[in-house]
Amino acid sequence: xxxxSQSELLNIAVEKFSQLPGIGKKTALRLVLDILKRDENFVxxxxxxxxxxxxxxxxxxxxxxxxxxxxCPICQNTSRDQTTICIVENIRDVMAIEQAQxxxxxxxxxGGLISPIDGIGPNDLNIAQLIERIETGQVSExxxxxxxxxxxDTTCFYLSKILxxxxxxxxxxxxxxxxxxxxxxxxxxxxxxxxxxxxxxxG
Amino acid sequence: xxxxSQSELLNIAVEKFSQLPGIGKKTALRLVLDILKRDENFVxxxxxxxxxxxxxxxxxxxxxxxxxxxxCPICQNTSRDQTTICIVENIRDVMAIEQAQxxxxxxxxxGGLISPIDGIGPNDLNIAQLIERIETGQVSExxxxxxxxxxxDTTCFYLSKILxxxxxxxxxxxxxxxxxxxxxxxxxxxxxxxxxxxxxxxG
Numbered sequence: 001x002x003x004x005s006q007s008e009l010l011n012i013a014v015e016k017f018s019q020l021p022g023i024g025k026k027t028a029l030r031l032v033l034d035i036l037k038r039d040e041n042f043v044x045x046x047x048x049x050x051x052x053x054x055x056x057x058x059x060x061x062x063x064x065x066x067x068x069x070x071x072c073p074i075c076q077n078t079s080r081d082q083t084t085i086c087i088v089e090n091i092r093d094v095m096a097i098e099q100a101q102x103x104x105x106x107x108x109x110x111g112g113l114i115s116p117i118d119g120i121g122p123n124d125l126n127i128a129q130l131i132e133r134i135e136t137g138q139v140s141e142x143x144x145x146x147x148x149x150x151x152x153d154t155t156c157f158y159l160s161k162i163l164x165x166x167x168x169x170x171x172x173x174x175x176x177x178x179x180x181x182x183x184x185x186x187x188x189x190x191x192x193x194x195x196x197x198x199x200x201x202x203g
Numbered sequence: 204x205x206x207x208s209q210s211e212l213l214n215i216a217v218e219k220f221s222q223l224p225g226i227g228k229k230t231a232l233r234l235v236l237d238i239l240k241r242d243e244n245f246v247x248x249x250x251x252x253x254x255x256x257x258x259x260x261x262x263x264x265x266x267x268x269x270x271x272x273x274x275c276p277i278c279q280n281t282s283r284d285q286t287t288i289c290i291v292e293n294i295r296d297v298m299a300i301e302q303a304q305x306x307x308x309x310x311x312x313x314g315g316l317i318s319p320i321d322g323i324g325p326n327d328l329n330i331a332q333l334i335e336r337i338e339t340g341q342v343s344e345x346x347x348x349x350x351x352x353x354x355x356d357t358t359c360f361y362l363s364k365i366l367x368x369x370x371x372x373x374x375x376x377x378x379x380x381x382x383x384x385x386x387x388x389x390x391x392x393x394x395x396x397x398x399x400x401x402x403x404x405x406g
Contacts, residue, residue, distance in 0.1 A: 004298060005269050005294070005297075005298055006263075006268055006269060006270055006275045006276045006277055006297075006301075007260050007269040007270055007271050007275075008271055009252070009255045009256065009259055009260050009271050010256065010260060010269055012252050012255070013252040013253060013255065013256055015252075016245075016248065016249045016252045017249075019245070020234050020237055020238070021233060021234070021237050022230070022233070023234075027225070029298075030224060030225070031223050031224070031226075032256065033294075033295070034223055034224050035223070035253060035256050035257075036256055036257075036260065036269075038257075040257055042219075042222070043253060043254065043256060043257040044254060044257070045219065046219045046220075046253060047250040047251070047253040047254045048250070049212070049215050049216040049218075049219045050216060050238060050246060050249060050250040050253070051246065051247065051250045052212045052215070052216065053212065053213065053216055053235065053238050053239055053246065054238075054239075054241075054243055054246040054247070056212055057210050057212050057213060057239065060209075065209055066208055066209060066210040066213055066239075067209055067210055068210050068211055068212050072209045072210075073209045074209055091208065091236075092236070094208075094209075095207060095208055095232075098209075
Protein backbone atom coordinates (compact mmCIF):
# COMPACT_ATOMS: atom_id res chain seq x y z
CA UNK A 1 0.00 0.00 0.00
CA UNK A 2 1.20 3.47 -0.87
CA UNK A 3 2.37 5.44 2.16
CA UNK A 4 0.24 8.54 2.40
CA SER A 5 0.32 9.15 6.10
CA GLN A 6 2.13 7.77 9.15
CA SER A 7 -1.22 6.37 10.22
CA GLU A 8 -1.75 2.99 8.64
CA LEU A 9 -5.44 3.16 9.56
CA LEU A 10 -5.79 6.35 7.56
CA ASN A 11 -4.00 4.77 4.61
CA ILE A 12 -6.39 1.82 4.73
CA ALA A 13 -9.45 4.11 4.74
CA VAL A 14 -8.04 6.06 1.77
CA GLU A 15 -7.40 2.78 -0.03
CA LYS A 16 -11.00 1.64 0.54
CA PHE A 17 -12.52 4.91 -0.63
CA SER A 18 -10.35 4.95 -3.74
CA GLN A 19 -11.87 1.62 -4.78
CA LEU A 20 -15.23 3.31 -5.31
CA PRO A 21 -16.06 4.39 -8.88
CA GLY A 22 -14.75 7.82 -9.87
CA ILE A 23 -12.84 8.29 -6.61
CA GLY A 24 -9.08 8.67 -7.03
CA LYS A 25 -6.39 8.70 -4.34
CA LYS A 26 -6.55 12.48 -3.89
CA THR A 27 -10.33 12.62 -3.59
CA ALA A 28 -10.23 9.65 -1.22
CA LEU A 29 -7.74 11.48 1.01
CA ARG A 30 -9.91 14.59 0.98
CA LEU A 31 -12.96 12.57 2.04
CA VAL A 32 -11.06 10.74 4.77
CA LEU A 33 -9.59 13.95 6.21
CA ASP A 34 -13.08 15.43 6.20
CA ILE A 35 -14.47 12.42 8.06
CA LEU A 36 -11.66 12.74 10.63
CA LYS A 37 -12.96 16.17 11.51
CA ARG A 38 -16.60 15.06 11.94
CA ASP A 39 -18.17 14.22 15.28
CA GLU A 40 -18.54 10.63 16.42
CA ASN A 41 -22.23 10.66 15.76
CA PHE A 42 -21.82 11.26 12.05
CA VAL A 43 -18.92 8.85 11.62
CA UNK A 44 -20.61 5.93 13.36
CA UNK A 45 -23.97 6.44 11.66
CA UNK A 46 -22.16 6.76 8.32
CA UNK A 47 -20.31 3.47 8.87
CA UNK A 48 -23.55 1.86 10.04
CA UNK A 49 -25.41 3.04 6.94
CA UNK A 50 -22.78 1.28 4.82
CA UNK A 51 -23.03 -1.94 6.81
CA UNK A 52 -26.82 -1.77 6.51
CA UNK A 53 -26.55 -1.77 2.73
CA UNK A 54 -25.21 -5.30 2.91
CA UNK A 55 -26.90 -6.59 6.03
CA UNK A 56 -30.40 -5.22 5.90
CA UNK A 57 -31.36 -4.26 2.35
CA UNK A 58 -33.27 -7.01 0.61
CA UNK A 59 -34.67 -7.54 -2.85
CA UNK A 60 -38.46 -7.58 -2.97
CA UNK A 61 -39.54 -11.19 -3.45
CA UNK A 62 -42.23 -10.13 -5.92
CA UNK A 63 -40.61 -7.55 -8.16
CA UNK A 64 -36.86 -7.64 -7.38
CA UNK A 65 -36.77 -3.97 -6.40
CA UNK A 66 -34.66 -2.87 -3.42
CA UNK A 67 -36.57 -2.98 -0.17
CA UNK A 68 -36.08 -2.97 3.57
CA UNK A 69 -38.80 -5.61 3.90
CA UNK A 70 -39.50 -8.91 2.17
CA UNK A 71 -42.02 -7.14 -0.07
CA CYS A 72 -41.32 -3.61 -1.26
CA PRO A 73 -43.66 -0.67 -0.51
CA ILE A 74 -44.80 -0.53 -4.15
CA CYS A 75 -45.92 -4.17 -4.21
CA GLN A 76 -47.56 -3.66 -0.80
CA ASN A 77 -49.40 -0.54 -1.90
CA THR A 78 -53.03 -1.50 -2.52
CA SER A 79 -53.85 1.91 -4.02
CA ARG A 80 -51.55 1.09 -6.95
CA ASP A 81 -52.70 -0.99 -9.89
CA GLN A 82 -51.19 -4.38 -9.03
CA THR A 83 -52.39 -5.84 -12.36
CA THR A 84 -50.14 -3.67 -14.52
CA ILE A 85 -46.45 -4.62 -14.47
CA CYS A 86 -43.76 -2.38 -15.93
CA ILE A 87 -40.70 -4.46 -16.80
CA VAL A 88 -37.38 -2.66 -16.30
CA GLU A 89 -33.73 -3.59 -16.44
CA ASN A 90 -32.59 -2.41 -13.01
CA ILE A 91 -33.45 -0.51 -9.84
CA ARG A 92 -32.17 2.75 -11.30
CA ASP A 93 -35.00 2.56 -13.85
CA VAL A 94 -37.56 2.14 -11.06
CA MET A 95 -36.09 5.23 -9.36
CA ALA A 96 -36.29 7.22 -12.58
CA ILE A 97 -39.94 6.34 -13.25
CA GLU A 98 -40.94 6.82 -9.60
CA GLN A 99 -39.26 10.22 -9.61
CA ALA A 100 -41.81 11.33 -12.21
CA GLN A 101 -44.60 10.37 -9.75
CA UNK A 102 -47.17 9.48 -12.42
CA UNK A 103 -47.00 5.74 -13.06
CA UNK A 104 -49.57 3.95 -10.91
CA UNK A 105 -48.79 0.31 -11.69
CA UNK A 106 -46.09 -1.95 -10.27
CA UNK A 107 -42.68 -3.08 -11.53
CA UNK A 108 -40.64 -6.10 -12.31
CA UNK A 109 -36.86 -5.68 -12.17
CA UNK A 110 -35.04 -8.11 -14.46
CA GLY A 111 -31.58 -7.36 -13.07
CA GLY A 112 -30.08 -7.09 -16.55
CA LEU A 113 -30.83 -7.77 -20.20
CA ILE A 114 -30.28 -10.83 -22.34
CA SER A 115 -26.88 -10.41 -23.95
CA PRO A 116 -25.30 -13.43 -25.66
CA ILE A 117 -22.07 -11.43 -26.20
CA ASP A 118 -21.68 -10.90 -22.45
CA GLY A 119 -22.84 -14.44 -21.72
CA ILE A 120 -26.06 -13.30 -20.06
CA GLY A 121 -28.97 -15.63 -20.82
CA PRO A 122 -32.59 -15.69 -19.64
CA ASN A 123 -31.62 -17.86 -16.66
CA ASP A 124 -29.37 -15.11 -15.32
CA LEU A 125 -32.31 -12.74 -15.11
CA ASN A 126 -35.23 -12.47 -12.71
CA ILE A 127 -37.61 -14.09 -15.23
CA ALA A 128 -38.79 -17.19 -13.32
CA GLN A 129 -40.25 -14.84 -10.72
CA LEU A 130 -42.03 -12.88 -13.47
CA ILE A 131 -43.63 -16.05 -14.82
CA GLU A 132 -44.75 -16.95 -11.31
CA ARG A 133 -46.46 -13.56 -10.99
CA ILE A 134 -48.20 -14.06 -14.34
CA GLU A 135 -49.35 -17.58 -13.46
CA THR A 136 -51.42 -16.12 -10.63
CA GLY A 137 -53.73 -14.87 -13.38
CA GLN A 138 -53.88 -11.44 -11.81
CA VAL A 139 -51.83 -9.61 -14.42
CA SER A 140 -53.74 -7.75 -17.11
CA GLU A 141 -50.99 -5.67 -18.72
CA UNK A 142 -47.23 -5.88 -19.20
CA UNK A 143 -45.30 -2.75 -20.24
CA UNK A 144 -41.79 -3.19 -21.56
CA UNK A 145 -39.62 -0.25 -20.45
CA UNK A 146 -36.28 -1.58 -21.65
CA UNK A 147 -33.39 0.11 -23.44
CA UNK A 148 -33.84 0.54 -27.19
CA UNK A 149 -30.75 -1.42 -28.12
CA UNK A 150 -29.99 -4.97 -29.23
CA UNK A 151 -30.06 -6.37 -25.68
CA UNK A 152 -33.33 -4.62 -24.90
CA ASP A 153 -34.92 -5.78 -28.12
CA THR A 154 -33.75 -9.36 -27.60
CA THR A 155 -35.16 -9.37 -24.08
CA CYS A 156 -38.50 -7.93 -25.27
CA PHE A 157 -38.68 -10.56 -27.99
CA TYR A 158 -37.89 -13.40 -25.58
CA LEU A 159 -40.43 -12.25 -23.00
CA SER A 160 -43.15 -11.59 -25.58
CA LYS A 161 -42.81 -15.21 -26.76
CA ILE A 162 -43.31 -16.42 -23.19
CA LEU A 163 -46.34 -14.17 -22.76
CA UNK A 164 -47.95 -15.18 -26.05
CA UNK A 165 -51.29 -16.98 -25.81
CA UNK A 166 -52.18 -15.46 -22.48
CA UNK A 167 -54.89 -12.90 -21.96
CA UNK A 168 -52.41 -10.12 -21.20
CA UNK A 169 -52.08 -6.80 -22.97
CA UNK A 170 -48.46 -6.21 -23.95
CA UNK A 171 -47.09 -2.77 -24.73
CA UNK A 172 -43.77 -1.01 -24.92
CA UNK A 173 -42.98 2.57 -23.91
CA UNK A 174 -43.19 5.15 -26.70
CA UNK A 175 -39.97 6.04 -28.53
CA UNK A 176 -39.52 9.33 -30.28
CA UNK A 177 -38.27 12.87 -30.02
CA UNK A 178 -38.16 13.92 -26.36
CA UNK A 179 -40.67 16.50 -25.12
CA UNK A 180 -38.93 19.85 -25.33
CA UNK A 181 -36.29 18.15 -27.52
CA UNK A 182 -34.90 20.02 -30.50
CA UNK A 183 -35.38 18.19 -33.79
CA UNK A 184 -31.99 19.32 -35.00
CA UNK A 185 -30.23 17.70 -32.03
CA UNK A 186 -32.15 14.42 -32.18
CA UNK A 187 -30.23 11.44 -33.53
CA UNK A 188 -31.17 10.19 -37.00
CA UNK A 189 -32.55 6.81 -35.94
CA UNK A 190 -34.90 8.38 -33.39
CA UNK A 191 -35.97 11.00 -35.92
CA UNK A 192 -36.79 8.53 -38.69
CA UNK A 193 -38.52 6.12 -36.31
CA UNK A 194 -40.58 8.95 -34.82
CA UNK A 195 -41.81 9.81 -38.33
CA UNK A 196 -42.57 6.17 -39.15
CA UNK A 197 -44.42 5.74 -35.86
CA UNK A 198 -46.34 9.01 -36.21
CA UNK A 199 -49.52 9.32 -34.18
CA UNK A 200 -52.91 10.82 -35.14
CA UNK A 201 -52.94 14.51 -34.25
CA UNK A 202 -55.63 15.24 -31.70
CA GLY A 203 -55.18 18.97 -31.82
CA UNK B 204 -35.35 13.16 3.33
CA UNK B 205 -35.79 13.02 -0.42
CA UNK B 206 -37.29 9.78 -1.63
CA UNK B 207 -34.79 8.21 -3.98
CA SER B 208 -35.60 4.58 -3.52
CA GLN B 209 -38.25 2.45 -1.79
CA SER B 210 -35.50 1.36 0.57
CA GLU B 211 -35.19 3.85 3.41
CA LEU B 212 -31.81 2.32 4.32
CA LEU B 213 -30.52 3.12 0.85
CA ASN B 214 -31.83 6.67 1.12
CA ILE B 215 -30.04 7.10 4.44
CA ALA B 216 -26.73 5.86 3.00
CA VAL B 217 -27.10 8.25 0.03
CA GLU B 218 -27.85 11.08 2.45
CA LYS B 219 -24.70 10.33 4.48
CA PHE B 220 -22.45 10.12 1.43
CA SER B 221 -23.83 13.37 0.04
CA GLN B 222 -22.68 15.15 3.21
CA LEU B 223 -19.06 14.56 2.23
CA PRO B 224 -17.30 17.41 0.43
CA GLY B 225 -17.72 17.44 -3.35
CA ILE B 226 -20.25 14.57 -3.31
CA GLY B 227 -23.70 15.47 -4.60
CA LYS B 228 -26.87 13.38 -4.51
CA LYS B 229 -26.21 11.75 -7.88
CA THR B 230 -22.62 10.80 -7.07
CA ALA B 231 -23.73 9.53 -3.65
CA LEU B 232 -26.32 7.29 -5.30
CA ARG B 233 -23.72 5.98 -7.74
CA LEU B 234 -21.37 5.12 -4.86
CA VAL B 235 -24.11 3.47 -2.82
CA LEU B 236 -25.32 1.35 -5.75
CA ASP B 237 -21.70 0.32 -6.34
CA ILE B 238 -21.29 -0.70 -2.70
CA LEU B 239 -24.53 -2.73 -2.92
CA LYS B 240 -22.91 -4.87 -5.60
CA ARG B 241 -19.69 -5.49 -3.64
CA ASP B 242 -19.05 -8.61 -1.59
CA GLU B 243 -19.55 -8.60 2.17
CA ASN B 244 -15.83 -8.61 2.79
CA PHE B 245 -15.30 -5.26 1.11
CA VAL B 246 -18.38 -3.61 2.59
CA UNK B 247 -17.63 -4.60 6.17
CA UNK B 248 -13.94 -3.71 6.00
CA UNK B 249 -14.88 -0.40 4.36
CA UNK B 250 -17.32 0.43 7.17
CA UNK B 251 -14.73 -0.69 9.72
CA UNK B 252 -12.06 1.54 8.17
CA UNK B 253 -14.39 4.51 8.64
CA UNK B 254 -15.14 3.63 12.27
CA UNK B 255 -11.40 3.23 12.87
CA UNK B 256 -10.82 6.82 11.77
CA UNK B 257 -12.73 7.99 14.81
CA UNK B 258 -12.00 5.19 17.24
CA UNK B 259 -8.38 4.32 16.71
CA UNK B 260 -6.52 7.17 15.05
CA UNK B 261 -4.74 9.37 17.55
CA UNK B 262 -2.73 12.53 17.39
CA UNK B 263 0.96 12.04 18.26
CA UNK B 264 1.49 13.49 21.74
CA UNK B 265 4.79 14.99 20.64
CA UNK B 266 4.17 16.54 17.25
CA UNK B 267 0.39 16.45 16.71
CA UNK B 268 0.68 14.37 13.54
CA UNK B 269 -1.83 11.59 12.88
CA UNK B 270 -0.75 8.27 14.31
CA UNK B 271 -2.03 4.84 15.22
CA UNK B 272 0.05 4.94 18.42
CA UNK B 273 0.58 7.50 21.15
CA UNK B 274 3.78 8.61 19.45
CA CYS B 275 3.95 8.72 15.65
CA PRO B 276 6.50 6.70 13.64
CA ILE B 277 8.44 9.86 12.75
CA CYS B 278 8.93 10.91 16.39
CA GLN B 279 9.82 7.30 17.24
CA ASN B 280 12.35 7.01 14.42
CA THR B 281 15.83 7.28 15.95
CA SER B 282 17.50 7.46 12.55
CA ARG B 283 15.83 10.84 11.98
CA ASP B 284 17.22 14.07 13.36
CA GLN B 285 15.04 14.61 16.42
CA THR B 286 16.72 17.98 17.12
CA THR B 287 15.37 19.66 13.97
CA ILE B 288 11.68 20.53 14.04
CA CYS B 289 9.79 21.64 10.96
CA ILE B 290 6.70 23.62 11.96
CA VAL B 291 3.70 23.11 9.69
CA GLU B 292 0.07 24.15 9.70
CA ASN B 293 -1.60 20.75 9.30
CA ILE B 294 -1.18 17.06 8.61
CA ARG B 295 -1.53 17.59 4.86
CA ASP B 296 1.72 19.55 4.97
CA VAL B 297 3.47 16.66 6.70
CA MET B 298 2.18 14.35 3.98
CA ALA B 299 3.44 16.68 1.26
CA ILE B 300 6.95 16.98 2.71
CA GLU B 301 7.16 13.26 3.50
CA GLN B 302 6.09 12.47 -0.05
CA ALA B 303 9.31 14.13 -1.26
CA GLN B 304 11.28 11.67 0.94
CA UNK B 305 14.20 14.02 1.63
CA UNK B 306 13.58 15.83 4.90
CA UNK B 307 15.26 13.96 7.76
CA UNK B 308 14.11 15.99 10.78
CA UNK B 309 10.81 15.81 12.66
CA UNK B 310 7.64 17.93 12.59
CA UNK B 311 5.35 19.96 14.75
CA UNK B 312 1.77 20.31 13.55
CA UNK B 313 0.14 23.52 14.76
CA GLY B 314 -3.36 22.55 13.66
CA GLY B 315 -3.97 25.97 12.12
CA LEU B 316 -2.53 29.47 11.91
CA ILE B 317 -3.08 32.54 14.06
CA SER B 318 -5.92 34.47 12.44
CA PRO B 319 -7.56 37.29 14.42
CA ILE B 320 -10.21 37.69 11.73
CA ASP B 321 -11.32 34.08 12.17
CA GLY B 322 -10.94 34.33 15.93
CA ILE B 323 -8.05 31.88 16.04
CA GLY B 324 -5.46 32.85 18.66
CA PRO B 325 -2.26 31.15 19.85
CA ASN B 326 -4.21 29.24 22.49
CA ASP B 327 -6.24 27.50 19.80
CA LEU B 328 -3.09 26.05 18.29
CA ASN B 329 -0.79 23.24 19.37
CA ILE B 330 1.81 25.70 20.71
CA ALA B 331 2.01 24.70 24.41
CA GLN B 332 3.20 21.29 23.26
CA LEU B 333 5.86 22.93 21.08
CA ILE B 334 7.19 24.95 24.00
CA GLU B 335 7.31 21.77 26.06
CA ARG B 336 9.45 20.13 23.38
CA ILE B 337 11.77 23.12 23.29
CA GLU B 338 12.15 23.22 27.07
CA THR B 339 13.72 19.79 26.98
CA GLY B 340 16.76 21.58 25.54
CA GLN B 341 17.08 18.98 22.83
CA VAL B 342 16.00 21.17 19.92
CA SER B 343 18.75 22.80 17.85
CA GLU B 344 16.81 24.08 14.84
CA UNK B 345 13.29 25.22 14.07
CA UNK B 346 12.18 25.51 10.43
CA UNK B 347 9.02 27.48 9.69
CA UNK B 348 7.19 25.86 6.78
CA UNK B 349 4.02 27.95 6.93
CA UNK B 350 1.94 29.55 4.21
CA UNK B 351 3.26 32.86 2.87
CA UNK B 352 0.17 34.84 3.75
CA UNK B 353 -0.86 37.13 6.58
CA UNK B 354 -1.82 34.26 8.91
CA UNK B 355 1.43 32.43 8.21
CA ASP B 356 3.50 35.56 8.75
CA THR B 357 1.67 36.39 11.99
CA THR B 358 2.23 32.89 13.29
CA CYS B 359 5.93 32.97 12.35
CA PHE B 360 6.32 36.31 14.10
CA TYR B 361 4.55 35.10 17.24
CA LEU B 362 6.58 31.90 17.46
CA SER B 363 9.88 33.66 16.74
CA LYS B 364 9.25 35.95 19.71
CA ILE B 365 8.72 32.91 21.94
CA LEU B 366 11.90 31.30 20.64
CA UNK B 367 14.02 34.44 21.01
CA UNK B 368 16.89 34.25 23.48
CA UNK B 369 17.24 30.49 23.22
CA UNK B 370 20.14 28.76 21.55
CA UNK B 371 18.03 27.58 18.64
CA UNK B 372 18.66 28.22 14.98
CA UNK B 373 15.50 29.57 13.34
CA UNK B 374 14.89 29.42 9.60
CA UNK B 375 12.04 29.59 7.16
CA UNK B 376 11.63 27.66 3.93
CA UNK B 377 12.88 29.40 0.77
CA UNK B 378 10.36 31.35 -1.28
CA UNK B 379 10.85 32.06 -4.95
CA UNK B 380 10.17 30.90 -8.46
CA UNK B 381 9.43 27.16 -8.47
CA UNK B 382 11.99 24.79 -9.98
CA UNK B 383 10.89 24.19 -13.53
CA UNK B 384 8.60 27.20 -13.18
CA UNK B 385 8.23 29.65 -16.03
CA UNK B 386 9.11 33.23 -15.12
CA UNK B 387 6.31 34.53 -17.28
CA UNK B 388 3.69 32.56 -15.37
CA UNK B 389 5.01 33.43 -11.89
CA UNK B 390 2.97 35.94 -9.93
CA UNK B 391 4.46 39.41 -9.47
CA UNK B 392 5.00 39.26 -5.72
CA UNK B 393 6.93 36.01 -5.96
CA UNK B 394 8.96 37.36 -8.86
CA UNK B 395 9.97 40.62 -7.14
CA UNK B 396 10.70 38.86 -3.84
CA UNK B 397 12.80 36.25 -5.60
CA UNK B 398 14.94 39.06 -7.11
CA UNK B 399 15.23 40.84 -3.77
CA UNK B 400 16.19 37.59 -2.04
CA UNK B 401 18.66 36.58 -4.74
CA UNK B 402 21.32 34.06 -3.75
CA UNK B 403 25.04 33.97 -4.63
CA UNK B 404 25.51 31.94 -7.81
CA UNK B 405 27.69 28.91 -7.18
CA GLY B 406 28.01 27.87 -10.80
